[in-house]
Amino acid sequence: MSESEPRNIVEKTIRSLYGFFDNPATFVKETIVKPNQQSYPWYHQRFRRVPTIDQCYSDDPVCFFEADMQYRRDRLVDNEILSILRQRFEDCVMYEAPDHVENCKTILDQYIEGTTNWFTKYGDLGAYHNVRTAYMKQKHRMAWERRHGPVGLGMREKK
Incomplete structure (x- = not known):
C-alpha cells in the first residue's frame, strides 16, 4: 500500500x-x-537417490515404494529431456527452413537416439506400469541378448 x-x-x-x-x-x-x-542454487527439489528395485529385499515394501517413486521421477525427467530434444529439432527446422535436412541432421540424430533409448527403457510397458515391470522387461531383454544377440538384428543361427 x-x-x-x-x-x-x-x-x-x-x-x-x-x-x-x-x-x-x-x-x-x-x-x-x-x-x-x-x-539452494537450483530451482527444483532434489531427491536423494534410493536403492533400485534389484537392490531391495523381497519382503521390503517400503524399499519397493521408494524405488517405484524414484522410477517415476526418472521417467518424468526422461520425458522432459525427450520433449526438449523434440522442441530443439522443431525450432531448427523452422529456422533453417529450406536447408533443414543438412543443417539439422545432428539434432535429428540426437532426437532419434533419445527416442530409441526411451523406447528401450519404457516402451511396450502399457499405461499402468511400475518399476517391477520395467525391471522384468530389462531382465528379459538381457536374457534375449545373451541367447540370440542384440535385439533388432534377428536371431543367431544355431551352431
Whole structure:
C-alpha cells in the first residue's frame, strides 16, 4: 500500500485492519522463517537417490515404494529431456527452413537416439506400469541378448 495519509475514515479502517493481520505475519516471516531458510542454487527439489528395485529385499515394501517413486521421477525427467530434444529439432527446422535436412541432421540424430533409448527403457510397458515391470522387461531383454544377440538384428543361427 502507499505510504500517503488516508483520505477518509473508510480508508483508515481498511488500512488498520490490513495492518492488524499483515504485521504479525510479516514479523514472523522476517524474523523466523527467512533467517532459518536454506537457499539452494537450483530451482527444483532434489531427491536423494534410493536403492533400485534389484537392490531391495523381497519382503521390503517400503524399499519397493521408494524405488517405484524414484522410477517415476526418472521417467518424468526422461520425458522432459525427450520433449526438449523434440522442441530443439522443431525450432531448427523452422529456422533453417529450406536447408533443414543438412543443417539439422545432428539434432535429428540426437532426437532419434533419445527416442530409441526411451523406447528401450519404457516402451511396450502399457499405461499402468511400475518399476517391477520395467525391471522384468530389462531382465528379459538381457536374457534375449545373451541367447540370440542384440535385439533388432534377428536371431543367431544355431551352431
